Amino acid sequence: MQAMDQPSNGQPPRERGAASDTLPAGLPDAPRVSHARFRIGDRVKHSIFGFRGIVFDVDPVFANTEEWYESNPLRPDRNQPFYHLLADNGEQSYVAYVSQQNLVADDGREPIDHPAVAAMFKRLPDGDYRLDATRWN
Numbered sequence: 001m002q003a004m005d006q007p008s009n010g011q012p013p014r015e016r017g018a019a020s021d022t023l024p025a026g027l028p029d030a031p032r033v034s035h036a037r038f039r040i041g042d043r044v045k046h047s048i049f050g051f052r053g054i055v056f057d058v059d060p061v062f063a064n065t066e067e068w069y070e071s072n073p074l075r076p077d078r079n080q081p082f083y084h085l086l087a088d089n090g091e092q093s094y095v096a097y098v099s100q101q102n103l104v105a106d107d108g109r110e111p112i113d114h115p116a117v118a119a120m121f122k123r124l125p126d127g128d129y130r131l132d133a134t135r136w137n
Helices: 066-071
Strands: 043-046 052-059 082-088 093-099 103-105 121-123 129-131
Touching: 043 093
Parallel strands: none
Antiparallel strands: 043 052, 043 103, 052 082, 082 093, 121 129
16 A cells, blocks of 8 residues: 655645655646657657657657647557657658657668668667767767
8 A cells, every 4th residue: 555645734645756746836747657668779660650760869758749749640648758760661761759659669670761870870780779979979
């Protein structure tokens, strides 16, 4: 059973360690902790649209614009990790912003064809990608 904190203001008790315990009054509750399935450098594939990409940044929860969200026909849950990808659909390269629920690991060994890949990543002999630390000096 979780420990409960009894506030002195007459409010009902809350579980100790709840997200709202650390937020100033008046702010909405923070989402529960989400766990990213993919890391920077991982190759992923969109489970519906099929394009491939390399993760170059991760947001723990949705952090794009409301306009982007409303224009997305899939309307994924906002309280999950979202990934910034260097994407390639076989015809063009672009940057994509994709929810975790719509990504799967890409086990293919074909390189991702995006011009920014070489500027950010080193391709390893097994086909994986790792950030190239020499680029950040």
